[in-house]
Amino acid sequence: MNVCFLMYPWDSIKQPENDTSLTLIHECVKRGHGVAICSPSNLTIRNSITNVFCTIINRMEKVPSNIKSFYKKASTREEMLPLAGFDVVFMRAEPPLDPLMLNFLDSVKDDVFIINSVRGMREANNKLYTAVFEDPNNEIIPVTHVSKNKDYLVQMIEESPSDKMILKPLNGFGGSGVILIEKSAMGNINSLLDFYINKGEGGSDYVILQEYIEGAEKGDVRILLLNGIPIGAMRRIPSEKDHRSNVSAGGSVAKHKLTTQEKTLCKKIGPKLVKDGLYFVGIDVIGGKLVEVNVMSPGGITYMNKVYKTRVQEKVIDFIESKHLERNAAFIRKSDLKRLVNKA
Incomplete structure (x- = not known):
């Protein structure tokens, strides 16, 4: 399987040990998958075909188990490749969303499995998306x-x-x-x-x-959903000098067990997320209510791994492998049917 990560430049990763995208890349390389990295500004058209100027991670005889060591030892090369030649395009670009990038992806969306889908990203790339979940009594949305x-x-x-x-x-x-x-x-x-x-x-x-939700001063909960189902959660606690709980704003993280209200919230929004092709999503929750839906580059895997001693990235890569196998099986079925029909 060949995966193109549409994200920030490889050389711009400042904290490898805390980078969710790099953690996903590391898991792909460990499994022997081909990996390329492309930033949205490097999408291009050649002879009416969408290509990418990408950074390809060279095969490694032995992949370091430590992500920081992997990032340091990995060698790369630069090439221009057709985007439709990849099996998976994994969206990891930082917001805000570039609408022009989606226009490039439109040209390959029928040939490549894109996570998250182009349509889903168009609909859910800003904070208005929470309005699609019908909640007239504000039971799950503030x-x-x-x-x-x-x-x-x-x-x-x-x-x-x-x-x-x-x-x-x-x-x-x-x-x-x-x-x-x-x-x-x-x-x-x-x-x-x-x-x-x-x-x-x-x-x-x-x-x-x-x-304002009571208890917000104590932080929020980041939940990662894969195919509409929670695969990890953590509590984000604001620092003494900032009311925001984002780790990028100085917050810290702690273990968190989903409450009954949070489980109900995930069950209510999960089917809609999957229907919109939003397979890998991070949601921010306070007091059991949905505050934000993050669909472009949801983070938190590295922190969840640390506090739970787990490997959330394995579930994510298992999922894209299963989608790749499904697409291959469907292609084979269609090819076999076409051959039988033509033979008749």
């Missing part, structure tokens, strides 16, 4: 408002039964721009809304206001 209209947003803050709300940009990621606001500081809120709305292209951007 009360959420999205708008560019400052007067409306101010009104929603004033009408909120809580003194606190979460404010964040629609296109943020990694916890960037997420702040806690309080009604007692309305003067600051007005200026914050001006800043968030007016910093977008053309001077107008969408802002998200979300219900």
Whole structure:
């Protein structure tokens, strides 16, 4: 099996031991699969065929078991290859999503298994995706408002039964721009809304206001779902100096056993995720409620492995291998049928 990881450049990996993409690559190489790495900016068209300028990991006689050692010892070469020649394209590019990248992937989506699917990424690449899960009573999704209209947003803050709300940009990621606001500081809120709305292209951007969930100050839960089923979870705890629990913002991690409410949440959203081709997803949960769905480059595998002494990446690569076998079996069936029909 040959896998193309569509991600950030190989040379840009700063902390190999904490990098989920590298952990997945390492597992593929260990199993003898061919691996290439391509950044979205290196997609190209040659003679009307989508190609990639990619970094190919050379075969290794002995693959180091330690990921940091693997990254240090792996040798690579550069080549331009047709994207449709790969068996799997694994999306690991950092958000925000580049719509043009999806246009390139459209040309090969019928020939290659893409995780996550092009359609799914188009629909779920921002924080509006949670609205697709019908939840009129806000049982699994916190009360959420999205708008560019400052007067409306101010009104929603004033009408909120809580003194606190979460404010964040629609296109943020990694916890960037997420702040806690309080009604007692309305003067600051007005200026914050001006800043968030007016910093977008053309001077107008969408802002998200979300219900503050009690207990949020203690952190959130990151759950990884594979084919709609949870395969790992961890609690992310904010530092003393930051309310955000993202590890990239200084948070720490701890073991977490899924609650009954979290299991119910996963059962409710899992089928929809699979239907949309969103096979490998990270969700952020607070108090049993879905806060975000991460579909482009969900992380957390390395931290889950450390706190649980497990190997979550094995389940992920098992899954893409099974999908590859399914596609091969379907191709053989069609070829056999075509040969029998033509023979008749």
